[in-house]
Structures are given as C-alpha cells and as structure tokens.
Amino acid sequence: MVKSAVLGFPRIGPNRELKKATEAYWNGKITVDELFKVGKDIRAANWKLQKDAGVDIIPSNDFSFYDQVLDLEVLFNVIPDRYSKYDLPLIDTLFAMGRGLQRKATETEKAVDVTALEMVKWFDSNYHYVRPTFSHSTSFKLNGQKPVDEFLEAKALGIQTRPVLVGPVSFLHLGKADKDSLDLDPLSLLEKLLPAYIEILQKLAAAGATEVQIDEPVLVLDLPQNVQAAFKTAYTKLGQHAGLPKITLASYFGTVVPNLDAIKGLPVAGFHFDFVRAPEQFEQVANIIGDDQVLSFGIVNGRNIWKNDFTKSSEFVNQAIAKLGKDRVIVATSSSLLHTPVDLENEKKLDAELKGYFSFATQKLSEVVTIAKNVSGDDVAAQLSANVASITARSNSTLINDPAVQARMAAIDAKMATRAAPFATRLAAQQKKFNFPLFPTTTIGSFPQTKDIRINRNKFVKGTITAEEYEQFINAEIEKVIRFQEEIDLDVLVHGEPERNDMVQYFGEQIKGYAFTSNGWVQSYGSRYVRPPIIVGDLSRPKPMSVKESVYAQSLTKKAVKGMLTGPITCLRWSFPRDDVDQKTQAYQLALALRDEVNDLEAAGVKIIQVDEPALREGLPLREGDERAAYTVWAAEAFRIATSGVENDTQIHSHFCYSDLDPKHIKALDADVVSIEFSKKDDANYIAEFRDYPNHLGFGLFDIHSPRVPSLEEFNTKIENILKTYPAEKFWVNPDCGLKTRGWEETRASLTNMVAAAKNYRAKYQK
Numbered sequence: 001m002v003k004s005a006v007l008g009f010p011r012i013g014p015n016r017e018l019k020k021a022t023e024a025y026w027n028g029k030i031t032v033d034e035l036f037k038v039g040k041d042i043r044a045a046n047w048k049l050q051k052d053a054g055v056d057i058i059p060s061n062d063f064s065f066y067d068q069v070l071d072l073e074v075l076f077n078v079i080p081d082r083y084s085k086y087d088l089p090l091i092d093t094l095f096a097m098g099r100g101l102q103r104k105a106t107e108t109e110k111a112v113d114v115t116a117l118e119m120v121k122w123f124d125s126n127y128h129y130v131r132p133t134f135s136h137s138t139s140f141k142l143n144g145q146k147p148v149d150e151f152l153e154a155k156a157l158g159i160q161t162r163p164v165l166v167g168p169v170s171f172l173h174l175g176k177a178d179k180d181s182l183d184l185d186p187l188s189l190l191e192k193l194l195p196a197y198i199e200i201l202q203k204l205a206a207a208g209a210t211e212v213q214i215d216e217p218v219l220v221l222d223l224p225q226n227v228q229a230a231f232k233t234a235y236t237k238l239g240q241h242a243g244l245p246k247i248t249l250a251s252y253f254g255t256v257v258p259n260l261d262a263i264k265g266l267p268v269a270g271f272h273f274d275f276v277r278a279p280e281q282f283e284q285v286a287n288i289i290g291d292d293q294v295l296s297f298g299i300v301n302g303r304n305i306w307k308n309d310f311t312k313s314s315e316f317v318n319q320a321i322a323k324l325g326k327d328r329v330i331v332a333t334s335s336s337l338l339h340t341p342v343d344l345e346n347e348k349k350l351d352a353e354l355k356g357y358f359s360f361a362t363q364k365l366s367e368v369v370t371i372a373k374n375v376s377g378d379d380v381a382a383q384l385s386a387n388v389a390s391i392t393a394r395s396n397s398t399l400i401n402d403p404a405v406q407a408r409m410a411a412i413d414a415k416m417a418t419r420a421a422p423f424a425t426r427l428a429a430q431q432k433k434f435n436f437p438l439f440p441t442t443t444i445g446s447f448p449q450t451k452d453i454r455i456n457r458n459k460f461v462k463g464t465i466t467a468e469e470y471e472q473f474i475n476a477e478i479e480k481v482i483r484f485q486e487e488i489d490l491d492v493l494v495h496g497e498p499e500r501n502d503m504v505q506y507f508g509e510q511i512k513g514y515a516f517t518s519n520g521w522v523q524s525y526g527s528r529y530v531r532p533p534i535i536v537g538d539l540s541r542p543k544p545m546s547v548k549e550s551v552y553a554q555s556l557t558k559k560a561v562k563g564m565l566t567g568p569i570t571c572l573r574w575s576f577p578r579d580d581v582d583q584k585t586q587a588y589q590l591a592l593a594l595r596d597e598v599n600d601l602e603a604a605g606v607k608i609i610q611v612d613e614p615a616l617r618e619g620l621p622l623r624e625g626d627e628r629a630a631y632t633v634w635a636a637e638a639f640r641i642a643t644s645g646v647e648n649d650t651q652i653h654s655h656f657c658y659s660d661l662d663p664k665h666i667k668a669l670d671a672d673v674v675s676i677e678f679s680k681k682d683d684a685n686y687i688a689e690f691r692d693y694p695n696h697l698g699f700g701l702f703d704i705h706s707p708r709v710p711s712l713e714e715f716n717t718k719i720e721n722i723l724k725t726y727p728a729e730k731f732w733v734n735p736d737c738g739l740k741t742r743g744w745e746e747t748r749a750s751l752t753n754m755v756a757a758a759k760n761y762r763a764k765y766q767k
Contacts, residue, residue, distance in 0.1 A: 002326050004372040005057035005296055007213065007250060007272065008164060008336025009046045010361050011064060012523050014343055017042060019527045022065060032091060039065060043150060047159045053365035059213065060154050060161035061147040062336060065091065066098045066526050070130040072166050073097065076196045077141045078132050080178060086112050090143055098130050098526055100706030116706045118680040119525060121618050123217060123253045125303065125339055126574055128525035132175030134186045140196040148203045155208060163204055167216040167249070168193050169230045174218065190230055194237050201244045211246040211269065219263065220254030222623050228262035239267030248272055248296055252335035254622050255281040264288040272296035275316065276334035286323050294328045295320055300367045302335035305534060305576045307359045308367045310387040314374045321375060331372040337361040341520035354515050354536060357394045402513070402538035408592055417640040419670055421648050423695050426672060429649035433607065434560060438765050439733050439758040440491040444655050444675060445564040445610065446738030447481045447496035448747055457501065474499045475552055482556045488752050492608060493561045495553035503566045503612065504574040508533035510545040511593055528741065534576045535586055541593035550606045562653065563606040568594055568638040573615035587638040594642035602646050610653035611643055616665060617656065636668035643671070657700070657737045663693045671695060677736040679703040687725040700736030702750050707742065709749040715757030728765050733758040
C-alpha cells in the first residue's frame with residue numbers, strides 16, 4: 001500500500017487564533033500559560049484533522065509561535081549575547097530575537113533594549129525566516145526539548161507523528177556571521193553543531209519517535225563544493241549513531257539534480273523531492289534511491305491553491321511505483337502547507353464556480369490521501385469522477401479569457417518600457433521642480449492602521465455606514481497623517497493608506513481577473529498574516545484605483561505627496577497565480593493595468609509616484625541559468641512598462657525590503673529613487689555594492705517590524721556609517737518599510753528622531 005504524508009500544516013489556526021494570542025501576550029493582556037494553551041489547542045486540532053482525513057504520516061514540530069528557524073536557534077542556543085545577557089524566559093528571548101524588545105525597568109523586571117535579528121525571505125516564498133547569526137563564541141547546547149514535547153503531546157492524543165527539523169547544513173548555510181565575527185564561515189561550525197542534533201534525535205527516539213523529517217531545502221540552490229561536501233559529513237555522522245529515528249531527508253521548491261552527488265548514498269531511510277516545482281528531475285533523482293530507501297513523492301502543491309488533477313498526478317506517481325514498488329513510494333505534499341490558507345470551507349462568500357477550482361490546506365489532506373489510495377488500487381472512482389468534472393469545468397470557464405487584454409498585450413513594444421530621457425536629464429528636471437535639500441526625508445507609504453480604522457472599514461464592508469460616511473472618515477485620517485508629517489517636517493509626504501487593507505489585496509479588488517477570500521490567511525512572518533488574492537483570469541483595470549485619495553492628500557499641503565502603488569511583480573508574487581498561464585504573461589497584464597494608474601496619477605497632478613516591488617528578488621529563480629537571466633529581463637521590463645509613460649519631471653520611486661538585493665536587479669528598473677531595507681544589515685560591504693548605482697537610494701534606518709524606538713544617536717551613527725561609503729548627494733533618509741503595523745506613539749518618536757538626524761547631517765554637509 002502506498003502511504004500518504006504531509007510535510008507541515010499551517011499553524012495560525014482556522015480563525016487566526018495564534019495571531020490574536022501572541023499579540024495579546026505582547027500587549028500584556030494574557031499570561032504566558034494562556035499563550036501556551038492556545039498553541040497546544042492549535043496543535044491538537046491540526047493533528048486530529050490530519051488523522052481524521054486519513055493521512056498516514058503526520059508532522060509534528062511544524063508549529064511555531066514565530067518562525068521554525070528561530071525555534072531551532074533557541075533550541076540549539078544560537079542566541080547572540082545581546083539577548084542572553086537579559087536572562088529572559090525562553091519564549092521572551094525568542095520574541096526579542098524575532099521582533100526586538102524595548103521596555104523600561106520596573107520593580108519586577110529590569111530594563112531591556114535590544115534590536116531584532118535580520119529577517120529574510122524563505123527561498124522564493126513570501127514567508128520570512130529569522131536568519132541565524134553565528135559567532136566564534138557560539139556554543140551549541142539544548143535549551144529545552146520543544147520537538148520532543150510536541151511529539152509527546154500528539155502521542156498522548158493517540159497520534160503517532162513524524163517530527164520535523166530544519167537540517168544542519170541548511171541551518172548553517174542560511175545563517176550568517178555576526179558583525180564581530182565576519183571572518184567566520186558558519187559551515188565551519190558543523191562538527192560542533194552535530195552533537196546537538198544527535199542529542200535531540202536521541203531524546204525523540206527515547207520518546208517513541210520512529211522516524212523524523214529533516215528538511216534540507218538548500219539542496220535546490222547553487223551550492224559551493226564545501227557545502228555539498230557537508231552533507232556527507234553531517235549524515236554519515238548521524239548514521240553512525242544506532243537507535244536514532246529513521247531520517248527522511250526532504251527538499252522542496254525546485255530541482256536537486258545539480259547537487260545529487262552530495263546526497264547519493266547517504267545513510268538515510270528515504271528522500272523527499274518536489275515534483276510540482278521540478279517534475280523534470282524524476283528520472284535522475286529516482287536513480288539515487290537505494291534498495292532500502294523510500295521516495296516521498298511531492299505531488300500535491302504546497303504553494304498554490306488550485307485543485308490537484310488526480311488523473312495526471314496518479315499517472316506520474318505510477319512511474320515511481322513502476323521503478324521502486326508500492327512499498328517504497330509515499331504520496332506527499334510538495335512542501336509544508338504553511339504557504340496555503342487553512343480551510344476552503346471557511347469561505348462563505350466565494351463564487352461557487354471559483355470555489356470548485358480551489359483547494360486549501362485542509363482539502364489538500366484529502367488530495368494526498370485520494371491519490372495514495374488510487375495508486376494503491378483502492379476504489380476512489382467517485383472522487384476521480386468529481387475531480388475530472390472540476391478540472392474540465394475550469395478549462396472551459398468563460399471567466400478566464402479577455403480578448404481586449406490579449407490584444408493590448410500583443411501591442412507591447414520596447415518604447416513602452418523606456419523613459420523619455422536618461423536619468424541625468426530627468427534628475428535635472430526633478431531638481432528644478434522640487435528643489436529637495438540634501439538627505440531628503442520620506443516614509444515608505446503606510447501609517448499605523450489603528451483599531452478605529454479597522455472598525456470603520458469593517459462597518460463599511462458590512463454596510464452599516466454609507467460610502468459617503470466612510471469617505472469622510474478616510475479623508476479625516478489622511479488629513480491627520482498629512483498634518484503630522486508637516487509637523488515633524490518630512491520633505492516628501494504620503495497619504496498614509498488608511499483606506500487599504502493590504503498592499504496587494506487593495507489593488508487586486510479593483511482589477512478585473514482577481515478573486516478574493518474572506519478567511520484565506522497565510523503567515524508572512526510572526527503575527528503578520530496576509531490574504532493573497534487569487535488570479536483567475538486575464539487582468540485589467542476598469543477605473544482609477546488610488547487617484548482620488550492621492551489628489552485629496554496633495555490638496556492639503558504645499559509639500560509633495562507621493563502616489564503609492566504596488567508593482568506588477570509584487571502583485572503577482574503575493575497573489576496565488578494562475579497555473580495555466582506563465583508568470584511573465586500575468587506580470588505584463590498587471591503592468592498595463594498599473595501603467596494606466598500611473599498615468600492617471602500624473603495627469604491629476606501627482607508628480608512623485610512610488611511603485612513598490614519588495615517581491616522582485618523573491619521571484620528570482622533559485623539557480624543561475626537561462627530561467628534566471630530571462631526573469632531579470634522580463635521582471636524589470638514589467639516595472640518599466642508600468643512606469644515609463646510619465647514626463648521627465650515626474651519622479652518614480654520604488655521600494656524593496658527583506659531580500660538580498662543585487663544592485664543590477666534594481667538598476668534595470670530605472671527608477672529615479674529606490675529605498676531599501678537596511679536597518680538589520682549594518683554592513684559596509686553591502687553599502688559598497690550600491691556605491692556605483694547611478695540613481696538615488698534611500699537606506700532604511702529603522703526596523704518597522706519592531707516596536708522599539710531608535711535614539712537620535714543611533715540614527716546619527718547609522719547615517720555616519722553609510723556616508724563612509726555612499727555619497728551624500730544621492731542619499732535619501734527613510735524607514736525600512738511601511739508603518740502599518742506600528743502604533744502612533746512609537747511612529748512619532750522614531751520619525752522625529754530620524755528627521756532630526758537628517759537635519760544634523762544636512763547642516764553639516766551644507767557647510
């Protein structure tokens with residue numbers, strides 16, 4: 001019989017219980033015991049759901065209060081001294097590492113002031129992990145036994161699970177050296193790290209775990225020889241210890257073929273590979289499966305929400321069965337289901353036709369079970385028949401094709417993606433128009449989304465207030481933000497985006513070809529969840545989307561106010577895309593829709609327009625090669641199609657955050673000003689990479705994902721360090737990202753200090 005397996009399940013809860021609990025804990029509204037109970041309840045519900053669905057191999061330790069990589073950092077004591085010196089409880093240390101902590105001393109607690117660790121994208125997904133930071137003094141040891149505790153929780157419920165751990169090579173390779181240990185290669189710590197893995201595996205074995213899933217997703221990257229060699233070092237040593245649970249080594253998000261020699265012959269019980277993202281790797285990876293090893297066949301998409309085609313999937317799995325036999329093949333999700341919403345049944349308002357095409361995490365449980373039963377020879381005729389009907393209905397749907405969009409796509413030419421003049425000419429026109437000082441200050445776009453804003457938006461959605469009443473409320477919020485920015489003397493203002501629920505969803509709701517969920521939440525990082533829109537057909541903009549609010553904001557002040565848009569690549573990457581059309585086509589359709597919006601903003605008198613592309617790096621194919629080279633061309637061209645229809649004196653901005661950017665990626669956009677996340681990097685070498693970038697650059701000077709307020713001295717130090725490498729005349733001053741998730745008190749304090757620091761250096765350099 002072919003077994004079914006799930007690599008991980010969403011930990012947020014069906015109604016975002018985890019978010020509500022963690023934020024309540026951070027705000028002192030619930031105790032740590034109450035927080036832990038919410039986590040325990042979510043875990044129990046997830047395990048029971050999978051057991052009831054008939055899943056054979058159910059994961060544990062896939063739950064986290066913040067991030068699974070951060071959990072491992074705490075478990076193995078990869079805790080920089082700046083956190084450990086405060087002797088906080090482990091859960092508070094974890095949160096401080098993830099989001100920073102700043103509190104005054106009380107009678108029972110000492111003062112704490114510490115920034116968060118760097119946060120970056122998890123491969124090419126919109127999930128963010130907290131990057132491990134190693135030093136020469138890192139001393140690996142176990143802090144608690146979280147994987148064991150959660151395995152025992154499931155066992156007490158009568159559910160045998162397969163614990164999940166990020167593997168030692170990926171853990172080290174995805175980390176970085178602390179700024180005081182820059183000569184350290186984290187991989188050199190492998191021999192010191194492995195005893196900690198062995199100890200936790202021994203504890204799992206003692207608790208009754210018979211198998212574990214060890215994730216090594218770096219296998220889909222271009223790996224240097226020393227990293228490839230590390231796999232044999234690590235897994236040979238683990239294999240030398242008798243009595244450990246059997247290891248399934250899992251990789252996902254791409255092909256492992258270039259690294260096959262690194263894992264061939266490893267003493268593991270089996271391998272998991274992603275055949276959704278890389279079906280072409282099958283023949284080569286199947287050949288490395290030893291006679292006593294199993295193949296976990298990732299065939300149910302863990303990254304998208306389209307219903308699986310059972311017929312095609314079963315045919316593919318049967319190829320593996322023909323090669324290895326039924327007892328050595330497992331039908332599995334391609335990756336953890338962390339990246340998909342929890343349950344389609346929570347969608348009560350979704351169009352019935354569209355709902356029939358989708359599959360969320362809960363439904364994907366049935367998909368792996370059904371495919372496993374089908375290839376095992378069980379009778380699933382009814383499920384197969386219903387699946388065929390659904391797949392056929394989608395392919396024939398009239399919701400998909402729009403001839404007008406396709407005709408416009410055919411008319412795209414190079415001129416549409418080229419500004420009227422080079423940057424030097426545009427810069428002169430923009431300086432004449434705006435006359436900005438040195439170190440111009442601005443923000444990235446959003447201001448705090450207060451409870452009052454959320455309440456009124458909810459009232460409007462439910463129809464308890466009129467459109468006119470809601471517009472009056474939004475206008476009052478815009479004026480509040482404008483007056484505040486004038487008060488602290490920012491140079492370029494924003495309207496604050498009080499009308500926007502999400503930077504992609506807001507525009508998607510106004511673009512034909514999108515569908516939306518009510519409860520399709522997915523974790524982006526920590527307690528930040530998003531509801532990705534779903535691209536279901538050809539995309540177009542029926543009418544202006546943001547002009548009214550931008551024009552109103554500009555009418556309130558003599559200072560320039562930026563129009564704020566989300567770029568085509570980010571709209572694409574932060575949506576669930578179509579799987580029947582290539583992503584380039586979808587990106588160009590979005591670019592045309594945004595081009596209309598950019599041109600309308602300019603025509604309405606908005607002369608600074610920011611088109612954010614934080615997902616540009618995220619969309620970069622994981623390996624070097626033709627696919628990556630092609631992406632860098634069409635992704636940049638999509639941005640330029642959206643932004644190149646304006647006059648020379650209209651200034652185009654863009655923004656990037658939480659990704660390892662290469663200057664060549666942003667140079668191709670030809671934006672006049674680009675702002676990048678920088679507060680957690682603090683790396684002169686990183687700054688130097690941008691020294692020759694011809695256009696202007698804004699370095700993010702404070703972390704907006706943390707409630708911590710940097711002092712004026714910190715801002716001065718950051719600017720001083722940047723100026724050692726980067727020229728003052730091209731330096732804009734701004735936060736890392738939008739301020740949506742912050743409170744007004746910390747926003748006011750942080751921005752006031754930031755503006756004061758910019759003025760300090762403005763006066764210094766003007767002299």
